[in-house]
Amino acid sequence: FNLTQVEMFSFSVPILFVIAIIAVLVPTAAVTCNNGYCYEICTNSGNDDYKRCVNRAIDLSQATVGSGIDCLDDNTCINITLICPINSTVPPCPSQPCKQNCEIRGYNTIYQSHSNWTIYAPNSWDDITITDFNVFIQGTMNCRNSSSCDIQYGLWNCQDPLNPCFREQSNTNYIHCNTDYQDTQCNHPTNIITCPDGAEGEDNSVCNIICNGDSSCNSKTINCGSRSECNVLCIGQQSCSDTVINCPSGSNQQCNIICGSPDNSNSCNNIEIKSYENRGNLNIYSMGILAMDNAKIVGPRFNE
DSSP states (O other): OOHHHHHHTTOOSOHHHHHHHHHHHSOSEEEEEESSOOEEEEOOGGGOTTTTTTTEEEEEEEOOTTOEEEEOSTTOSOSEEEEOOOOTTOSOOSSSSOOOSOEEEOOTTSOEEEEEEEEEOTTGGGGOEEEOTTEEEEEEEEOSTTOEEEBOTTSSSBSOTTSTTOOOOTTEEEEEESSSOBOGGGGOTTOEEEOOOOOTTOOOOEEEEEEOSTTTTTTOEEEOOSSSEEEEEEOSTTTTTTOEEEOOOSSSOOEEEEEOOTTOBOTTTTOEEEOTTOOSOEEEEEOSBTTTTTOEEEOOOOOO
8 A cells, every 4th residue: 555545545544543554454465566557367376375366465556557456266366455546537438348447357267256355446346347247256345535335245336235335337227135225026025026127229238136135035036027137146145045037038138146155055945047038148156055955947948
């Protein structure tokens, strides 16, 4: 860290106290990128903690476009502190996809889980480029005005939709079924949760159903609709048991289902996942202990 970075987040505490906190919390190995391209590659090669990027602080506050961290293997990037610069293109981003100065990249053929991240980004997730949905992290996002939030495992956003660091995205819907904030559909007497469908011709709409509480979304029928990418997160203890998930029908949209996290067990037991009318990919990530016991899965029948 440096003092200008601390000031950017407006910590209203004595500076000596801040330095003492930093001395305790910053990981043991530090990488600073000064006015250039910088990429930290983390791998399990040789079972070396340094190569795995365990206890690493990466300061990209002065880095050029395209710098970031590359987590090539599962459970490599642990106890990471990542400092991102302000994305000068926000708002708005003049080109798509937008390339920020701070990229988090995984390996696109397997799922990965990484723990204990602390991210500093003034514009929150708008300062970061995420490559590959298959990378899941646990940790904290710190954005401007000393705001912070718990990172939603399975999605690149905050858990609390009311938090200042939460990123509002166009054409993206959230249905929260957890202890702190329950969407009305979660307790509907019909036990049916239905995603709002994207408009005809709209290919970039997303529906996220977050079952984060103990036994949340149990015995429910989740309908993903026909034109939205569907992400179902069954990450609460014993969540999504005896649940039926109907993936997007008749479209090329993906259906992504996460069953469990490293901290829980018994998610998605007796679940039924139906994707036979979908032309997109069906991606299922089974994590935690005893996840997906007695699950029934019907995959896409199309090969286009």
